[in-house]
Amino acid sequence: MIDWLQSLFELLPGLLGGLRLTLQITVLGVLLAASCGLLAGLARRSHWRALRWAAVSYVELFRGTSVLVQLFWFYFALPFLGLQLSAFTTAVLVLGLNTGAYAAEVVRGALQAVPRGQWEVAAALGYSRRQALWRVILPQAWLPMCPPAGNLAIELLKNTALVSMITLSDLSFSAQLLRAETLRTVEIYCLVLVLYFIAARLISLAMRDLEHWLARGRDHGGVH
Amino acid sequence: MFDLDYALSLLPILAQGLLVTVQATILGMLLALLLGLLLAIARRSRLRPLAWASAGWIEFVRSTPLLIQLYFLYYVLPETGLGMPALVTGILALGLHYSCYCAEVYRAGIEAVPRGQWEAAQSLGLRGPRLWWLVILPQAIPPQLPALGNYLIAMFKDTPLLSAITVMELLQIARISAAEQFSYLEPLTLVGLIFLLLSLIAAQGVRWLEARYAPVERTS
Amino acid sequence: MNRTRSDVRSPVAELRSAVKSYDAHTVLNGLEVSIAAGERVALIGPSGSGKSTLLRLLMGLEPLDAGQIRLFGEPLDESHRRGQLHAAQLRQRVGMVFQHFHLFPHLRVIDNLCAAPIHVLGQSKPAAQANAETLLAKVGLADKAQAWPSQLSGGQKQRVAIARALAMQPELMLFDEVTSALDPELVEEVLVVLRQIAHESQMSMLLVTHEMRFAAEIADRVVFMEGGRIVEQGPPQQVLQDPQQARTRAFLGLLPA
Numbered sequence: 001m002i003d004w005l006q007s008l009f010e011l012l013p014g015l016l017g018g019l020r021l022t023l024q025i026t027v028l029g030v031l032l033a034a035s036c037g038l039l040a041g042l043a044r045r046s047h048w049r050a051l052r053w054a055a056v057s058y059v060e061l062f063r064g065t066s067v068l069v070q071l072f073w074f075y076f077a078l079p080f081l082g083l084q085l086s087a088f089t090t091a092v093l094v095l096g097l098n099t100g101a102y103a104a105e106v107v108r109g110a111l112q113a114v115p116r117g118q119w120e121v122a123a124a125l126g127y128s129r130r131q132a133l134w135r136v137i138l139p140q141a142w143l144p145m146c147p148p149a150g151n152l153a154i155e156l157l158k159n160t161a162l163v164s165m166i167t168l169s170d171l172s173f174s175a176q177l178l179r180a181e182t183l184r185t186v187e188i189y190c191l192v193l194v195l196y197f198i199a200a201r202l203i204s205l206a207m208r209d210l211e212h213w214l215a216r217g218r219d220h221g222g223v224h
Numbered sequence: 225m226f227d228l229d230y231a232l233s234l235l236p237i238l239a240q241g242l243l244v245t246v247q248a249t250i251l252g253m254l255l256a257l258l259l260g261l262l263l264a265i266a267r268r269s270r271l272r273p274l275a276w277a278s279a280g281w282i283e284f285v286r287s288t289p290l291l292i293q294l295y296f297l298y299y300v301l302p303e304t305g306l307g308m309p310a311l312v313t314g315i316l317a318l319g320l321h322y323s324c325y326c327a328e329v330y331r332a333g334i335e336a337v338p339r340g341q342w343e344a345a346q347s348l349g350l351r352g353p354r355l356w357w358l359v360i361l362p363q364a365i366p367p368q369l370p371a372l373g374n375y376l377i378a379m380f381k382d383t384p385l386l387s388a389i390t391v392m393e394l395l396q397i398a399r400i401s402a403a404e405q406f407s408y409l410e411p412l413t414l415v416g417l418i419f420l421l422l423s424l425i426a427a428q429g430v431r432w433l434e435a436r437y438a439p440v441e442r443t444s
Numbered sequence: 445m446n447r448t449r450s451d452v453r454s455p456v457a458e459l460r461s462a463v464k465s466y467d468a469h470t471v472l473n474g475l476e477v478s479i480a481a482g483e484r485v486a487l488i489g490p491s492g493s494g495k496s497t498l499l500r501l502l503m504g505l506e507p508l509d510a511g512q513i514r515l516f517g518e519p520l521d522e523s524h525r526r527g528q529l530h531a532a533q534l535r536q537r538v539g540m541v542f543q544h545f546h547l548f549p550h551l552r553v554i555d556n557l558c559a560a561p562i563h564v565l566g567q568s569k570p571a572a573q574a575n576a577e578t579l580l581a582k583v584g585l586a587d588k589a590q591a592w593p594s595q596l597s598g599g600q601k602q603r604v605a606i607a608r609a610l611a612m613q614p615e616l617m618l619f620d621e622v623t624s625a626l627d628p629e630l631v632e633e634v635l636v637v638l639r640q641i642a643h644e645s646q647m648s649m650l651l652v653t654h655e656m657r658f659a660a661e662i663a664d665r666v667v668f669m670e671g672g673r674i675v676e677q678g679p680p681q682q683v684l685q686d687p688q689q690a691r692t693r694a695f696l697g698l699l700p701a
Contacts, residue, residue, distance in 0.1 A: 064423040065416050066381040069395060073412045076402070080409035081225060120505050121546035125560035125612060126536040135563050140550050154287060161289035165388060172291060179299070189296040193288045200287035217592030218549050 007187050011178060015188075018174030019195060025091050025170065026157045026199070032096025033156060034149075037103020042133075044108050055104065062101035068162050070094050075166045091163040099156045106148045110141040143214045150207030154200045161196075171195060231410040234401060238414060241397035248315055248393060249380045255319025256379070257372070260326025265356070267331065278327075285324040291385055293317055298389045314386035322379050329371045333364035366437040373430035377423050384415075394418065454517035456481050456616045456648045457502055457538075462511035464497055471497045472672045474511070479616065479648055486659035486680070487652045489669035490695060495652040498669075499618045502650075503540045504531065516615070536564070539614030543621040545605040547593040553580070553604050554589040557611045565612065572611075579607040583637050599630030603637055610641070617641070619651040631655070638662070656696070660684050668692045 036058075043055035062070065075090045085093065114137050122132035164173035175192045179185055211220075266278040285293070294317040301313060308316075337360055345359040387396035398411035457479040464472040471494045479485055487495045500506045501513060513520045515534040521527035548556050557576035561567040567575075580586050583603040593601060602622055609617065619638070623631045635658050641647060642662040653659055659666055659680060666683040668676045668691075676689045687693050693700055 060424070061420065064420045064427070066384045066395075066419050068384040068387075069412065069416050069419060072395065072399070072408075073416055076408035077412040080407065115546070117542060117544055117546040118548070121540075121542060123505060124503055124538075124540035124542075124609070126532075126564040127560065128532065131563060135559070136548065140548070143550075158287075158289040161291040162385070164291070172289065172295075175292070176295070185296075185299045185303070189292060189300070192292055193284075193296075196288045196292065197284055214550075217552065217594060219594040 007184065008191060011182075011184070011188055011191055014178045014181075015171060015174045015192065015195065018169055018171040021169060022157075022160050022171040023199065025088070025095065025160045025163065025168075026153075028092045029095040029099065029156050029160070030153050032092060033099035033103050033152065036097060036100025037107050040100065040104035041107025041111065044104065045111065058097075059101045059104050062098050067094070067098050067159050068165065070098060071162055071166055087163070087166050087168045090166065091160070091168055095156055095159050095163075098159070099152050102152055102155070103149065106145055106152065107141070109148075110145040111137060113144045114140045143211065143218070143220065146207055146211040146214065150204055153203050153207070157196065157199055157203065225409070226413070227407065227410055230405065230407065231414055234398075234411055234414060237397055237401065238394060238411075238418065241392060241394040242418065244311065244391065245380070245383045245393040248311065248318065248383050248386060248391070249376070251315045252318030252322065252379055252383075253376050255315065256322035256326050256375070259319060259323035261330055263323055263327035264330035264334065267327065268334070282324040282327050285321055286328075290317065290321045290382060291388060293321055294385060294389060310389045310391045311386070314383075314389060314391050318379055318382065318386075322375055325375050325378075326372065329368050329375070330364065332371075333368040334360060336367065337363045369437045370430050370434040373426070373433050377426045377430065380426070381419060381423065453481070455479055455514070456483075456516055457650070458512075458514040459498065459501065460512045460514070462498075462501065462513070463509045464494075464501060464506065465509055470672065472501075475672060475674065477667070477674065479650055481615075482646050482648055484642055484649045484662055484664045485651070486663035486666045487650065487669060488654070488656070488659065488666060488695075489675075493669040494672040495669050496620050499540065499620050499650065499652060503538060503618060504535050536612070537615045538618065539609035539612055539616070540618040540620065541602070541606050541609050541622050543625050545598075545601045545625075547601055547605060547608070549593050551593075552589070553585070553591050553593065553596070556593070556604060557608050560608070561611050575611060576607075579610055580604075582640070583607045584633070597630060598626045599633040602626065602634045606634070606637055606641075614647065616648040616650070619649065619653070621652050621654065623653070623655060656684055668695065670695070 040055045040058055043051045044059075046052050046055075071090065071094050074085065074094050075087060078085065118136055118140065119132060122136040123129075127136060160170055161172040163170050164176065167173075169177075171192060175188050179188050182188070263278050263282060266274050267282065269275045269278075294314065297317050297320075298310070298313050301308065341359055341363060342355075345355050350359060383393050384395035386393050387399065390396065394415050398415045402408040402411045455478045459475055459477045462472050462475040462477075463470070471492075475494070475498070477498065487498065489495055497506065501508055502515070507522075515531075516537065518530075518534060520531045520534065522531050547553075548559065551559060554573065554576050557579060558569065558572040561572040561575065562569060577586065577589060580589055583606060585600060585603055585607070588596065588600065588604075593604070596604065606622070622638075623634050626634065635655065638649075638651070638658070639662060642649065649662075651659070651663070663680050665677060666680045667674055668683060668687070668689070670691055676683055676687055676692045682688075683692065684696065687696065687698070690700060
């Protein structure tokens with residue numbers, strides 16, 4: 001047991017830098033994904049056909065292709081069209097856009113979940129359609145968004161491992177490096193898996209807290 | 225900018241890569257479906273340690289990156305004497321990872337079967353595997369086919385990860401030819417389009433499954 | 445707030461030759477109805493007779509297929525942007541209370557009442573809150589200001605819903621079967637509030653209701669609808685106790701004349 005703990009303390013420092021980068025990309029990626037998801041989810045309901053089409057195309061494009069292929073394309077192919085982004089920017093951009101496409105569906109679903117009566121009562125009270133959306137409907141939609149949003153955040157965290165393949169020194173890359181140096185494969189990968197697992201649990205707990213706070217006063221059966 | 229001739233010349237070798245991709249997807253999914261069912265049943269076991277262990281396993285594998293799991297198998301398996309071709313390792317990794325997603329889908333399906341079905345079946349003398357096979361699974365699985373279909377598509381889109389352990393699937397082929405010809409634009413764009421086309425077709429398939437097996441009740 | 449009041453004698457709401465269909469089913473076919481300023485009208489009839497549809501058309505929740513709606517003496521023409529804005533302005537003077545209350549679940553009771561006055565009328569938060577507290581006291585729920593809707597009984601929720609609609613100071617109030625979703629013992633507390641409104645204000649009221657005794661009590665006119673048409677209308681003593689039409693008698697469970 002002491003043996004295990006000792007090797008843990010030996011290996012951990014080599015991974016910390018990578019862990020920090022992973023967390024940075026995750027946080028920035030989640031922010032971008034939330035913004036894209038909200039914009040695209042709202043655009044899907046727009047009266048203007050062009051806006052709806054743009055949103056649908058964005059969602060279908062990023063959900064229909066592989067994240068890794070997207071990462072490669074943005075990092076290796078885009079320069080051939082004149083735009084060269086840093087690996088970090090590419091990582092945040094691609095992961096944010098990719099998860100954002102899935103988030104758009106979550107937003108759409110959550111808006112649908114708000115009972116129709118709320119739209120009617122808002123109209124009866126004099127709210128315009130736009131006011132009703134922002135002042136009455138959306139505030140009620142945050143709560144049903146929480147569980148799937150939490151899952152998407154964890155998906156983004158897992159996808160950050162892929163950025164090691166476009167030369168970013170994230171946790172996965174650090175693990176590869178450390179393995180090549182020390183050949184302690186099992187210990188390193190187990191440790192790395194546990195680190196990702198802990199990060200995922202933290203995200204889950206944070207989302208659950210958010211859900212609790214949004215659900216205060218409400219008849220909400222979904223919060224355990 | 226975009227060299228159409230070069231792009232078209234790539235199609236033959238990309239087709240070979242696609243073959244490997246499809247192989248990996250189908251075999252990986254078969255493994256995931258099988259293993260997932262076992263995991264789901266284990267999770268419901270009355271033996272608390274078994275139920276607890278499988279729940280923990282499912283949660284752990286679902287919350288950690290497939291890439292790391294892939295590397296783990298790729299480097300560790302040979303050390304334990306189980307040397308196998310990279311493609312097999314890849315299929316194993318995909319199957320193990322997605323079996324945990326499938327387990328949760330099965331769970332949802334099983335829990336949706338009304339309690340009365342269990343009781344009625346048991347009162348007719350059906351027990352164990354026969355109970356599952358004749359009564360529960362035929363009711364649990366069809367409504368979940370769309371969800372399983374979606375995971376098939378997800379697995380398909382995860383096959384490019386296998387390029388990290390040198391499997392000659394689509395992305396790997398694209399990378400190699402791109403490195404040879406010094407142009408990444410055409411190979412990667414083509415790969416992207418192939419994925420897009422196939423997943424759009426597959427998504428239609430899932431919609432068909434939805435309509436057939438899990439239609440949403442219309443409330444006026 | 446500066447509102448132009450049209451001639452007091454013109455009706456607050458009118459439907460002329462109203463036609464409304466849902467899919468293949470025609471709910472209203474050439475309906476004519478008019479509510480005078482300060483009038484209290486009870487709308488009765490079997491399910492599917494178009495009573496709720498009438499209210500929803502007035503409130504703008506459904507579009508009219510053919511015919512005309514007039515509010516406060518002015519016709520509504522929503523075929524273009526300016527007409528839509530004009531209609532919205534007129535509709536702000538109309539309030540509606542629904543069968544299933546539809547309180548904002550994510551806001552406390554007091555905030556439910558303040559939301560629309562702040563966002564739509566542009567009132568300041570203190571002013572809105574002061575008005576809200578007065579209204580809550582009027583409906584007998586002053587102590588529930590900080591409560592959440594999920595903590596209230598059905599009758600309490602409906603009273604809050606009524607107060608919320610009143611906070612917008614409407615001139616015409618529409619009540620769509622506001623007691624139908626309540627357990628019997630909770631109905632009276634809502635009727636008390638409705639009675640209060642009828643006695644203490646000059647508001648025009650249009651109530652779709654199954655509470656015949658209540659209708660007899662406060663209505664100036666009772667309208668019996670069936671199959672999308674007005675079968676009979678008149679003072680409550682006449683329509684409810686001695687109706688002229690056979691179908692009215694049948695609906696009310698009275699023996700044929």
